[in-house]
Amino acid sequence: MPREPLQILAPDGTITAEPPIGIDETRRLYRAMVAGRLYDRKCTALQKQGRLATYAPFQGQEAAQIGAAAVLRPEDWMVATYRDAAAMWLQGYPWLNLILGRTGDERGGQAPDGVNVLPPSITVGAHMIHAVGLAWGERLQGRDRVAMTFFGDGATSEGDFHEAMNFAAVYGTATVFICQNNGWAISLPRERQTVAETIADKAVGYGMPGEYVDGNDLFAMYAVAAAAVDRARRGEGPTLIEALTYRVGPHTTADDPGRYRNQAEADAWAARDPLERVRRYLEKEGAWDAAWQEAIEADEGDLIEAAVAEAEAIAEPGVADVFDFMFADRPSHLDHQIELLQRDRGAGRA
Amino acid sequence: MPEVTIAQALNMALDEALATDPTVLILGEDVGATGGVFRITDGLQHRHGAERVVDTPVAESGIVGAAFGLAITGMRPVAEIQFLGFAYPAYDQLVSHVSRIRNRSRHRFTAPLVVRIPYGGGIGAAEHHSESSEAILAHTPGLKVVVASRPYDAKGLLAAAIADPDPVIFLEPIRSYRAVKEEIPDQPYLVPIGEAGIEREGSDVTLVGYGAAMRDVRRAADRLAEGGVAAEVIDLRTLVPLDAATLVSSVTKTGRAVIVQEGHRTAGFAAEVVARLQEDALYSLLAPIERVTGWDTVVPLRRGEQHYIPDADRIVAAARRTLEA
Numbered sequence: 216m217p218r219e220p221l222q223i224l225a226p227d228g229t230i231t232a233e234p235p236i237g238i239d240e241t242r243r244l245y246r247a248m249v250a251g252r253l254y255d256r257k258c259t260a261l262q263k264q265g266r267l268a269t270y271a272p273f274q275g276q277e278a279a280q281i282g283a284a285a286v287l288r289p290e291d292w293m294v295a296t297y298r299d300a301a302a303m304w305l306q307g308y309p310w311l312n313l314i315l316g317r318t319g320d321e322r323g324g325q326a327p328d329g330v331n332v333l334p335p336s337i338t339v340g341a342h343m344i345h346a347v348g349l350a351w352g353e354r355l356q357g358r359d360r361v362a363m364t365f366f367g368d369g370a371t372s373e374g375d376f377h378e379a380m381n382f383a384a385v386y387g388t389a390t391v392f393i394c395q396n397n398g399w400a401i402s403l404p405r406e407r408q409t410v411a412e413t414i415a416d417k418a419v420g421y422g423m424p425g426e427y428v429d430g431n432d433l434f435a436m437y438a439v440a441a442a443a444v445d446r447a448r449r450g451e452g453p454t455l456i457e458a459l460t461y462r463v464g465p466h467t468t469a470d471d472p473g474r475y476r477n478q479a480e481a482d483a484w485a486a487r488d489p490l491e492r493v494r495r496y497l498e499k500e501g502a503w504d505a506a507w508q509e510a511i512e513a514d515e516g517d518l519i520e521a522a523v524a525e526a527e528a529i530a531e532p533g534v535a536d537v538f539d540f541m542f543a544d545r546p547s548h549l550d551h552q553i554e555l556l557q558r559d560r561g562a563g564r565a
Numbered sequence: 566m567p568e569v570t571i572a573q574a575l576n577m578a579l580d581e582a583l584a585t586d587p588t589v590l591i592l593g594e595d596v597g598a599t600g601g602v603f604r605i606t607d608g609l610q611h612r613h614g615a616e617r618v619v620d621t622p623v624a625e626s627g628i629v630g631a632a633f634g635l636a637i638t639g640m641r642p643v644a645e646i647q648f649l650g651f652a653y654p655a656y657d658q659l660v661s662h663v664s665r666i667r668n669r670s671r672h673r674f675t676a677p678l679v680v681r682i683p684y685g686g687g688i689g690a691a692e693h694h695s696e697s698s699e700a701i702l703a704h705t706p707g708l709k710v711v712v713a714s715r716p717y718d719a720k721g722l723l724a725a726a727i728a729d730p731d732p733v734i735f736l737e738p739i740r741s742y743r744a745v746k747e748e749i750p751d752q753p754y755l756v757p758i759g760e761a762g763i764e765r766e767g768s769d770v771t772l773v774g775y776g777a778a779m780r781d782v783r784r785a786a787d788r789l790a791e792g793g794v795a796a797e798v799i800d801l802r803t804l805v806p807l808d809a810a811t812l813v814s815s816v817t818k819t820g821r822a823v824i825v826q827e828g829h830r831t832a833g834f835a836a837e838v839v840a841r842l843q844e845d846a847l848y849s850l851l852a853p854i855e856r857v858t859g860w861d862t863v864v865p866l867r868r869g870e871q872h873y874i875p876d877a878d879r880i881v882a883a884a885r886r887t888l889e890a
Contacts, residue, residue: 324673334674338657338661341626341661342662344630345633348631348635349635349638350634351634352639362634379630381624382622382631385622543667543675543730543731547806547809547810
């Protein structure tokens with residue numbers, strides 16, 4: 216019998232087990248998922264207006280990201296990708312930074328002090344091992360910080376996935392691997408990425424637990440991530456979590472999924488929307504009404520609009536912004552290259 | 566002062582760093598009980614423990630990627646890759662992450678790590694064990710690239726690399742490990758990164774080299790001296806950032822230059838040195854600048870190596886051409 220993903224909250228909003236969090240925390244995380252959805256829509260719209268560079272939407276993956284990130288402490292590490300804005304934001308990475316990055320500005324990569332979130336990884340797969348080194352370094356310095364890394368089903372085909380999983384297990388680092396299996400790596404479906412029944416099963420080969428979870432279920436994601444993070448923090452080593460979800464949108468705004476997948480499949484998954492699931496649950500519990508929905512959408516939307524305005528108002532980068540962040544102190548060869556740039560620019564204009 | 570080899574000098578630098586800085590750790594394949602394939606970490610695990618001198622699984626990308634994470638948390642990892650020809654799987658980590666994190670995070674996160682890599686031929690090793698692909702590393706923005714050629718510099722440069730706030734690739738000339746000896750202080754000291762060394766002053770021609778090639782450069786200078794030619798000998802010691810000022814100053818004085826590198830000729834590091842000299846010293850030149858390099862071939866195996874590696878004969882011939890021009 217095929218393995219079934221762990222589920223606590225069914226698509227109709229009923230629960231099959233005790234939720235790991237109470238109503239207040241559920242409302243807080245629902246609101247975070249709403250904020251993520253609004254951000255995703257805003258960025259897609261801005262890209263169409265030419266105000267952002269290519270954007271990678273994460274619609275449908277909000278529960279996987281918010282449920283996992285919610286269990287971290289503020290000082291924990293997060294190493295995520297270009298499709299993980301909701302998780303990064305919940306861990307303290309501001310909308311401003313995320314938007315600035317998508318406008319094509321390195322200043323977006325500067326997390327605020329105290330926020331231990333690396334800039335989103337653009338290359339696929341090479342970043343997972345960083346979460347191993349981060350957790351290892353924390354342990355060596357006597358701190359119990361955990362490192363959580365996010366990646367997709369496609370990344371598990373990279374050799375770096377193997378090296379990261381193996382190093383984490385060999386050194387028993389406090390690393391939590393969150394694979395958002397969203398069904399598609401650009402145009403390649405999950406079943407052609409690997410013929411393994413689940414990605415979670417791959418954990419067996421490394422001697423670590425592998426959890427298979429309904430990634431559109433906020434409660435299941437939270438429960439499994441919390442257990443993995445607790446294990447990691449106790450010094451009991453890494454966990455691989457496969458969050459079964461779906462990329463409802465295109466790979467990026469430059470992609471056209473109509474070339475390779477059936478819209479009916481995407482529509483079916485849209486019906487299993489992770490936000491709607493929590494909304495139904497809250498409504499049954501008497502903890503949701505349309506007025507509150509309207510209020511949180513307005514408030515979260517305003518914060519995102521303010522971040523967009525701030526990002527677009529920032530002065531264009533100067534020459535120093537290009538040269539001054541390569542090394543702690545700018546070496547002589549870069550001084551020389553700045554002189555060359557300024558000399559030729561001046562001459563070209565004369 | 567003890568007389569030591571480059572191998573011993575490197576071991577001393579690592580030992581001192583482990584003893585004085587609790588954030589330093591060494592990781593790599595067989596660096597523990599074995600002391601590394603070249604025994605550079607010999608005895609260090611015994612003295613400093615398996616938590617600080619760490620044997621890793623056989624995975625170069627994993628070694629450098631883990632070192633990257635370690636460095637971001639405040640550790641000072643010194644990773645060892647066994648041979649430069651085995652470092653290619655780690656290049657993605659170096660190029661895509663290690664070299665960029667300071668820039669992409671605007672100084673918020675930094676990776677002060679060292680990757681030590683034995684390089685170069687001359688010991689008749691198997692295929693992939695004799696590479697001199699330092700130009701690829703030097704071409705990567707955000708990495709410092711250091712190459713020691715003698716025990717004094719090896720110890721002081723490695724100490725400086727470990728103390729450096731940015732990632733440093735530290736290349737070690739395999740065939741010189743135990744072939745070059747000199748007396749060095751047994752106390753800690755630094756040789757600054759980014760400064761070439763003028764080993765010998767001369768007025769007729771400037772010989773420029775680094776790493777393993779320096780032994781042949783010195784031999785060539787001796788032979789030229791026998792013929793009455795005073796060669797100025799410069800050991801670059803650091804490829805990035807390049808000490809262009811010392812090079813330009815020397816060639817402005819001598820008017821002639823020979824650049825020696827073991828790496829492949831096309832787009833090799835010597836080409837960069839030639840370019841810098843023609844930018845800033847062209848009107849002092851009395852002859853075309855000569856390059857003595859490896860060829861654009863696979864590095865030959867043991868029996869053919871002598872056709873590839875630059876030797877004193879070729880360096881002397883090149884120097885004479887500049888004098889006859």
